[in-house]
Amino acid sequence: MNEKLLAYGSIAAAIIVMTTIVFPFWNLIPDMVTEKVRVVYKEGDKCTVETSDGFNIPHIPCANAKIGDNITASYDVKVKDREHKI
Incomplete structure (x- = not known):
């Protein structure tokens, strides 16, 4: 026993x-954050955006945005933490 x-x-x-x-x-x-970001790259309907602290977040939906536009986007803030650990 x-x-x-x-x-x-x-x-x-x-x-x-x-x-x-x-x-x-x-x-x-996920720990979602919504903030105003700048579009730095666009491919189709997806953009890579730059956050206020200079971090690039890929695969953000942005149908009508152009490179250089400021858009409001939501992303998982833990992406930054994972990237720093790599």
Whole structure:
């Protein structure tokens, strides 16, 4: 009985460690920000925009914008954090 309990406890502890330290699942939840950005590149209906702090965010929908236009766009702010970690 104690061996089974020890095995289940070890598995539960390993799962907790993996989900909190090795792969933090909260990084998958988007943290959306809306701000005024400048279009720096356009391809079709998608743009690469520059944020107020000079960071480029790709794949923003912008049907009628031209390069140099200021538009309001929403993006996941965690993109910046992921880029800095690479």
